[in-house]
Amino acid sequence: MTTNLSYICYNYTRTIMQKKQLIVLVVFCICFVTVSFGQHKNYNIKNGFGIYGGITQYDILTDNFTTKKGNGWQAGASATVDIPHKWYNVSYTIQLSENNVGIAARPLLLSPTEEFVDYKVFTAQIALLMHVKLIESFLTIDVGPMIQYNGDLEIKDKAYENYIVDSYTNLTAKDLRDITNFNVDGAIGASAGFGFLRLKAQYIYGFTNMLNKLNDSNLDLTGNDKKIKGNQSMMAFTAMITF
Secondary structure, X not given: OHHHHHHHHHHHHHHHHHHHHHHHHHHHHHHHHHHHHOOOOOOOOEEEEEEXXXXXXXXXXXXXXXXXXXXXXXXXXXXXXXXXXXXXXXXXXXXXXXXXXXXXXXXXXXXXXXXXXXXXXXXXXXXXXXXXXXXXXXXXXXXXXXXXXXXXOEEOOHHHOOOEEOOOOOOEHHHHOOOOOEEEEEEEEXXXXXXXXXEEEEEEEEOOOOOHHHHHOOOOOOOOOOOOOEEEEEEEEEEEEEO
16 A cells, blocks of 8 residues: 555656646747747848939920930939848939020021020939849839929020020020929939949939920910920939948
């Protein structure tokens, strides 16, 4: 009888010890998994700043006038947020440019000679861009919206002010001065670089009618009374130094 009681006590004690060991093992495993996999990783998000400059090719896409692309310059600054664990980065940019465009006109209404009157227009743009990573941050596709303020169309040579704009009878070159000053654009392009230097190519299209203000200027549109409409088209090629 004594032997059986001792055996029972031994088995009971052994069972309790095994359960305690199992509980300790489970608690250890849970803690290990929680520490190893339950915590979020820390990522080193980098903020950068860059300045850039380059050349532009500018045009106004319109059915009302015959235009010719002109060259200009662009300069700007960019603040970039580099997010290593995402497939994109973002940047905020502000850029200034002086652009040139030609509009066909004649010295006299019946003159056989057609010339392009050169205009310049100053633009300031603020953009929020997304940079899609093709090869990490070394090669990206850049896309995003822009808000633009632009000056009026200014004739570069005042000797052309009284030229008659093609397709019109009485509309003169100087009449095209007052255009819409606030516009909304979209930008798409690419940038590539390594270290502190990046090369950028960007196309900017104006979604809004930048010539719409001419429709409210009581102009003499004899010869072509269609509503005046034109959208900005700009190519920019720049080099950027980052810090």
